[in-house]
Amino acid sequence: MGDIVELEGGGGGDGGIIINEPFDRALESRYLVYALSTITSRALPDVRDGLKPVQRRIIHAMGELGLDPESNFKKCAKIVGDVMGKYHPHGDSAIYDALVRLAQDFSVRYPLVDGQGNFGNIDGDSAAAYRYTEARLTEIGALLMEGVDEDAVRFRETYSQEDTEPSVLPAGFPNLLANGSMGIAVGMATSIPPHNAAELIDACLLLIERPEASLDEILDLVPGPDFPTGGICIESRAAIREAYATGKGGFRTRARWQVEDTGRGTWRIIVTETPYQVQKSKIVERLAELIESKKAPLLADVRDESAEDIRLVLEPRARTVEPDQLMESLFKLTDLESRFSMNLNVLDAKGAPRVMSLVDCLKAFLDHKRDVILARANWRLRKIDGRLEILAGLLVAYLNLDEVIRIIRYEDEPKQVLIATFDLTDVQANAILDTRLRNLRKLEEMEIRQEDEDLKAEREGLVAMLASPDLQWAQAAEELREIQSAFAKDTALGARRTTFAEAPAAFALSAEAFVTREPITVVLSQKGWIRALKGRIDDLSTVKYKDGDGYYLSLHAETTDKIILFASDGRAFTLAGDKLPGGRGLGEPVRLSIDLGEEHDIIAMFLPKPEGEHLVAASTGYGFVVSDEECVALRRSGKQVLNLDEGAKASVVARVQGDLVAVVGENRKLVIFQTDELPRMGRGKGVKLQAYKDGGLLDAITFKADEGLAWYDTSGRRRDVPDWKDYVAKRAAAGRMVPRGFSRSGKFVG
Incomplete structure (x- = not known):
């Protein structure tokens, strides 16, 4: 590369200095000076005073x-x-x-x-x-x-x-860690979170007592950052330890919130603390933007009611929304959860930038504290020595007061005469000459002697402290304890603001969270028209149907429920409660919501329970027990649960709620056996429940042995079956004729 000509000095003929230097070298050296200046004089804090x-x-x-x-x-x-x-x-x-x-x-x-x-x-x-x-x-x-x-x-x-x-x-306290720091230099940066000063001083006292104390012992005293805006730190203990051990890491912090009951089953979220260095107005703007763009479907409104304290009001879209679900969704979408990165890059005592651990920072502060104590002690020693010199001269004057007065009164140069007569120093002579007449009293002499004794005792203590590292550290500990009172945890300033909690497990936002939970009564007509009446209705006698149609099935549910329809072809279909047609009209044909042919009918309608089971059986007498969860279908075409032989159809879907199964055939023969004899399956043909020569399966029910077997007439009255134990046999038995007085229809219900 070519040379650059640089003029320094006056720039004129005789005053300039011409330097020939390659451009890249000149740029490199000057940029390095700039970088070092930025690092040491602007961006990075000193580890000693922070x-x-x-x-x-x-x-x-x-x-x-x-x-x-x-x-x-x-x-x-x-x-x-x-x-x-x-x-x-x-x-x-x-x-x-x-x-x-x-x-x-x-x-x-x-x-x-x-x-x-x-x-x-x-x-x-x-x-x-x-x-x-x-x-x-x-x-x-x-x-x-x-x-x-x-x-x-x-x-x-x-x-x-x-x-x-x-x-x-x-720096009487570890300000670097107490207040933290942030800065960007050339090629490096620093980011230090604030901490609780009382906890830091406790850690310093521990290191004074035991310099070999481990990081884990320090973390028992300083569990993590203490941000001025509070919040909840959800970083794991292991991650926090790693950050403090290496000087690099981060802390996830969440806003602090609470649920406020507004009556009648409604509530709202109140945010009282936000993450550190997150502007509240930015959070409100972001929440409003999410509501407008419908990216936060669980949130209906946000209001800022803050005065001196923060108060953000979050209104849920529906009272059925869980508060935890609402907040978890907002934590993912907004700065209500924020991560503060830590980089303990500081200038050490020699002015060199380096990344330190937590323990290194505390020890560097303590070394600085000790240096300050030694410097102040030496300064005090010099002051004491100077004062003792003056006091010694004043005592000489008091002991020879008459001669001193004579010299001052009659000598032309009293200072020199005093020095020569009493072997005084220049400082002592000046002190005597500056003494006022009113101080020449006996009481003053006694005070000087007392002061002399006190100063000598103080001097001995300082000399002993300067010669003993143990006394120096004891002095440091004493001063730290005195300062700690200014950061007492029982005060508003000293109380810890940031608390700690476990990071929540990942969750999937369910579709039910978007639905307003309301009670409904689902009604299915004989011709397959379905509707959802608002509320829980027990008396359905006033419900109207199309001409030639009538009541068939009903159940009480909520809009957030899944409703399972079991068809005669062995398939199970699932409908969402909030998607059902309203009850003001006559409803809609259920076949508009599911792919069910006209040759098949709905034979059962029920709500799936978390651990619920149903007995499903075909007209041929084959069946098994299936869990409600296996009956939930995600597709419009449903889910094949019961496999059927040619010409057969599903005829029984009964909830399992007992340890015995009662099966009755079209031949009016009854057999009872243990429920455990039936297999639990998700799909299949099952096993034979009852043997038939003619006809097939008519009905089946489960019951508890201690409650006995019963059937229900058309009005819903219970009719007990006497001597039901006589019908107990092994599964697949033919059974015996039903007892006299049994339901004319042969079914257990209606």
Whole structure:
């Protein structure tokens, strides 16, 4: 490639410097500088205080302005101006955006800035301009600054080299994990969820006590994220452990909801918490869009009744819809369920970016905490030594007060004379000369001696602590316990907001969920006309039919039920309760809904039960027991259940509700045998129930031995069969003639 000519300096004849450099090398080196600057100076937080440079500069500038929690608010314009003018020359919008986020209780778990005015909301509305808003530090924000004026951290020159700024804040608590962080740099990014500070401090105390504590022990104290917007984390324990062990993973979070009873069997869903960083307005817009496009058939309406607290009202399309089904469908279609990705990519104590585990982050904070303690102790030692030097000089003055007064009164250069006479230092001589006459009293001397003793005792303690790592960690633990009171779990700020639950099993949305559940009475006429009357009707005497037609079969059901029709050709058909013609007219021919020839008839109509069974038998006397589930047909053509010999037809479909079977033939012979003698089949011909010389099977019924055998007349009255035990035999027996007084029709019913 060719060379590029670059001029640096004045650009004129004598002031310019010409550098010949290949273009690709020049681009590579300059882009690398840009990338490193983005990574270390903008996007990634420091593992020690959890802050990005702009956030750190905001907190420091507010501290310099005296904006502590007890002070008056100041305009954000003032804060932004100070930060930009002294520390952060990257534009006022970037600074103000960072300031606003530090004040939003839905963005950070523990706000560091106390904002006054419009600082935006969870709907995504932006904050007012900085000329309208005011701010000061919160008590939590002030905790990050403790010790910054005690040489606790190293200071560096600002960009203008006119001032200094802290390279890191003392950070009294693990802010990185407590408030989390997000950022995108060149070639890397960070995404750290917020956690509960009290739990983090418990974990830190455990690591101080036992540095070798395992990740599982830490997770017993820090079970997972604690998002400012609450919600329910449904990530598995194994996945959470893997994420914290590697520093990379994710957390599925769902909105918190509850069912509100609105009376008369109706209800609605109230959403009170949304997933982290999901705008409430976007959720409402998405739900409205799904309703309009009919992609959420279980949802009828959505309303946002939020004030200070979130309250989204979801109205179901029908009261028969199950709340869990409704919410599961919405979790799949909207951001009511969201996944927060975690990438613990941070700057370590040396300023190098790397991905850390949870334990690594906690230990890095503790190392920083110890360094701060040592720095503050050394600073305090210097202050004590300086004060002890002054106190020693003052004690000399009090012991020789008359001579000191004489020297000050009569000598031309009293300072030099004092130094020479009493072997004082320059500092001690200045202290004596600065002492006021009113302090030259006996009581003051006693106070100086007491102060001297106290400072020496404090100094001994500091020296001992600096020489003992155990004492240093004990000091760190004590300070953490004091700070932990600010995050107490019995307070609104410290209480855990995000809870944990098992991930729900996958479910299939049933068709019944789309149907309004209402009671109906299904009526089938003799000529095969079917209809569904609204409600549960016991007296059908007033039901009208076409001329020449009349009542045949009926049953009580609901619109969500499946109704099985069994035909004389051995096929079972299934009709949906909500698809039946209404009861205002005469109904419709059932053959319009099923493929049944005119030569065959419906012989039974029933509702399938979860564990129900029916005895099905042909006119030839062959049959078996089939489960109701096997009778459900998905096709219009039905399902062949009973296989028939040529010329035969299905003649019996009786629900199994006893341990005995009673079979009567056209020859009026009765035989009774155990139900267990019949096979359970899904389809087939079955086995012989009763032997015949002439005719075939007329009717069959099952009954319980302790209730006895009975038949029912046309009015529905029960007629017991005496001495029924005399008819008990093996299956396929011919049987005996029915007892005197048995039904004239030969059937057990009617």
